[in-house]
Structures are given as structure tokens and as C-alpha cells.
Amino acid sequence: MNYETSMTEGIIWKKMLFFCIPLILGNLFQQLYSTVDSIIVGRVIGESALAAVGACDPVISFVLGICAGVSGGAGVVISQYYGAKDHMALKKAVHTTVAIGAVMGLAVEVVTIILVPFVLRSINTPDDVIDQAVIYLRTYFGGMLFTVLFNMAAGILNAVGNSKKSLLYLSIASVANIILDLLFVVNFEWGIFGAAFATLLSQTLACVYAMVFLFRSREPLYRIEIDYLRPDRVFTEKIFRIGFPSSVQNMVRCFANIVVQASINGFGSMAMAGYAAYIRVDNIIWLPLMSIGMAASTFTGQNIGAGKYDRVKKGVFVSSAMSAAFTVLISIVLVVFREPVIRLFNDNPDVVRFGVITLMVFIPPYFIFAVYNSLAGVITGAGRTVEAMCISIGTMCILRLAMLGIINRMKGSFAVLLAIFPVTWVAALAAILIYMWRADWMGTKTEKRL
Numbered sequence: 001m002n003y004e005t006s007m008t009e010g011i012i013w014k015k016m017l018f019f020c021i022p023l024i025l026g027n028l029f030q031q032l033y034s035t036v037d038s039i040i041v042g043r044v045i046g047e048s049a050l051a052a053v054g055a056c057d058p059v060i061s062f063v064l065g066i067c068a069g070v071s072g073g074a075g076v077v078i079s080q081y082y083g084a085k086d087h088m089a090l091k092k093a094v095h096t097t098v099a100i101g102a103v104m105g106l107a108v109e110v111v112t113i114i115l116v117p118f119v120l121r122s123i124n125t126p127d128d129v130i131d132q133a134v135i136y137l138r139t140y141f142g143g144m145l146f147t148v149l150f151n152m153a154a155g156i157l158n159a160v161g162n163s164k165k166s167l168l169y170l171s172i173a174s175v176a177n178i179i180l181d182l183l184f185v186v187n188f189e190w191g192i193f194g195a196a197f198a199t200l201l202s203q204t205l206a207c208v209y210a211m212v213f214l215f216r217s218r219e220p221l222y223r224i225e226i227d228y229l230r231p232d233r234v235f236t237e238k239i240f241r242i243g244f245p246s247s248v249q250n251m252v253r254c255f256a257n258i259v260v261q262a263s264i265n266g267f268g269s270m271a272m273a274g275y276a277a278y279i280r281v282d283n284i285i286w287l288p289l290m291s292i293g294m295a296a297s298t299f300t301g302q303n304i305g306a307g308k309y310d311r312v313k314k315g316v317f318v319s320s321a322m323s324a325a326f327t328v329l330i331s332i333v334l335v336v337f338r339e340p341v342i343r344l345f346n347d348n349p350d351v352v353r354f355g356v357i358t359l360m361v362f363i364p365p366y367f368i369f370a371v372y373n374s375l376a377g378v379i380t381g382a383g384r385t386v387e388a389m390c391i392s393i394g395t396m397c398i399l400r401l402a403m404l405g406i407i408n409r410m411k412g413s414f415a416v417l418l419a420i421f422p423v424t425w426v427a428a429l430a431a432i433l434i435y436m437w438r439a440d441w442m443g444t445k446t447e448k449r450l
Helices: 012-045 047-084 087-122 127-141 144-159 163-187 191-216 233-265 269-305 309-336 338-343 349-362 366-381 385-410 414-418 420-438
Strands: none
Touching: 012 047, 012 163, 012 191, 012 269, 012 309, 047 087, 047 127, 047 144, 047 191, 047 233, 047 269, 047 366, 047 385, 087 127, 087 144, 087 233, 127 191, 127 269, 144 163, 144 191, 144 269, 163 191, 233 269, 233 385, 233 414, 269 309, 269 338, 269 349, 269 366, 309 338, 309 349, 309 366, 338 349, 349 414, 349 420, 366 385, 366 420, 385 414, 385 420, 414 420
16 A cells, blocks of 8 residues: 655645644644643642653753754655655665664663753752652653654654554554553552653554564665665765754754743742643644644655745645644634633642643744744755754744843743743744745755755
8 A cells, every 4th residue: 555645746735734634643642642641640649740740841852852853854855855756865864764763762861861860950940849850751761762763763754745654653652651641650659650651661662663664664665674774874964964953953942941941940839830731732732733844844845856846835835824724723722711721730729820821821822833833844844954943043042041031130920931932933933934035945046955
């Protein structure tokens, strides 16, 4: 059966939508078990455990952002060779991607486990939270090899338009995680270790399924063979040339968010728990938007590889409209049901109050961030990762940290602190629109991207 989707032909919105649906469903399944994980932690273990998980989120995002940049770079390389129908180069790129993932996964796993206590202390994690946060992070990072390998495998499949397999494996992992959460936390009473261990095992399961599929695939274009499983120097350089700027972009943006988290921690464990509850809701919105961004990146990469630049321009408007429409619809629902949504995680009045404040600051302008994310996916698919990095660092990091410094000096309220985010979204959207208007980002006047 042919699972691959070529985006160089056909109706654009249908191609993107059918590519996105498995990604969106898969990410929603992934977020489902993360959300259930937080609900169980907040209701069974307590507010301090929910706060601990919230303190871990920006640290996890920082580490995953590094790996996501490299897997994204590999996806761009693979999608452009797939669009250009260069099968030999595609095969080398696929094997190089898996080899890089194995080495990177092991290295990240060792480093993160060692540095966890230092990182948590440096972001002002309260004493009543830090011990549980250390346990959670060290357990979670114990499975980084499998997490990175799965992300690399999913990047390969998505780059050739086979997002259905990623959906299947994420769905299996999601169901397994929920079952294991109930078993470890509720039945065995393993506390926050049980929640993290359930996530580790579910991610391992998804990785095993994905890698088995790649090794046994009937499609020679991306089937992995042991004899070829080594990093090719030329393709390693190409992947890191495109992926490294994305990794830096993710690292810097997440570092800024870690600094913001440190300021949030200063408001106490109730504020941390309320913010953590909202972040789980935020991820439900963010992950489908990330899927649309990935679709825009794959679409752009394949069509630039095929030399169909007019089709790329049409894809810009389609992906942006899809992102904005989805965000507006889900935002209306969340604003109307804001208190019941936060109470799912914890019904402490202070936790609910901080969670609702966070939701009302983030949700109304969220469509701005949605459109920016789609456009960032477009220029990333065109190989313009350095430009995407500069825009992200300038707005999501430098501007965000500058505003944070001013607000901290003024001793601003919790809501004022959170307002940093939507302001930087506006700046990021303006910057990327100006860049795309003035620059030859598709390379039509210069050389082909790869």
C-alpha cells in the first residue's frame, strides 16, 4: 500500500488538510495522555506535584527543542529530495537521520540526568516543589534515546507525506500512557515517579513501533538497512546546516520561557499550579498548530524541490488561513468554559484563579501566534532556517527578556507578567511578514536550496 503523499500536485487545501489530520489527531492523542497525566497528578497527588510538573515543562521543552531542530532540518532535506525525486540522495539522508538520532539521544540523556538539580535550582523552584520535580525530570529524561529516535522516525515519515503511521504509533502510546498512569499512580501509589515512568514507557513503545516499521518497510526509498546505517558526512552537514539554526532558535526561545517561569515561580506554588494547568490546555491548541506548521514546511519543501514556486505562494495563504480558523474556533470554546476547564486539573480556588488569569491573557490573541507559526513553517521548508532563527530570537527571546526585566523592576502583577507573550507574538508576526515581503526566500533569483 502506498502511504506517501506528494504535495506537488492536486488541490492545495485538501493536500494540507489530509496531511494534517493524522498529525493533529496524533498530537492530540499525545497531548491527551499528557493532560490526563496532569489531571491524575493534580487530583491524586496534590497541588505541589502539579506545580512540580509545571516547573518541569519549560526544561523539557528546552531539551526537546534542541532535538526538534535537528529532526526538522532532516525533514526539510528529505522532503526536498523527495520532491525532486532524487532517490539515492533520499536514501542516504534517511539513514543519516536515524544514525544522528541514536547518537544525539544517548548524549542528551546522560547530560540532562546529571544537570537536572542545578537547572531546577537556577530557575527559583520552591523548596516544597523541587524534590518532586527532580524525580520527574530524571525519570522522564531516562528515556530520551527513545524520544529522540521516535522524533527522527516521525520526521522521516512526515517528510515523505506518510503522517498516518505517526498517528497510529502516537495513538498506541497515548492509550498505554493513560493505562500506566492509572496503574502506577492510582493503584501502585508511586507518586510523581509513576507519572514520569508511565510517560517514559509509552514513548519507548512509540519508538519501537516506528523503528520496526522503518526496518521492515516495503518502500525502498526510506526503508532502513543495517549496512547503510551510518552518518554520511555530506548529508550530516546539510541536516545540521538547516537544523542547527532551528535548534538554536528553540533553545533560545525556551531559555526565555525558563526565565519567565522563574518569575512565575516567585508568585508561589498556587500560581505555578494554575499556570501548569493552563499550559496543558495550551498544548492542546499548540500541537495541532504545530501540525499545520509541519504540513506547511513539508508542502514548501516538496514544491521548491519540484520548482513549483507559484504553488508555494498559494500554500502560504492556505496554511495561514487554516491556522487562524482553527485557533479562533477553539478559543471561543475555551473562553466560554474557562473555569470548568481549569478545574479539571485541580479545584483549589487559588489554582483555578491563576489558571483562568493565564487563559484569558493567552487565548484571545492566540490567532496571531498561529499565523506566525504557519509562516515560520513555510520559510523553514524553504531552507531559510537562519532567517527563522533570527526572527524568533529577536522577538521571542531578546524582546521578551527585555520586557521581563522592566516588569520585574516595576513589580508587575501576574497578568502583566504573562502579557509579555502576546506582545512578542505581534512583534514576531510583523517581522516575518516584512521578511517574506522583501526577501527572495524561495530562492527563485538565486540557487536551488539543496
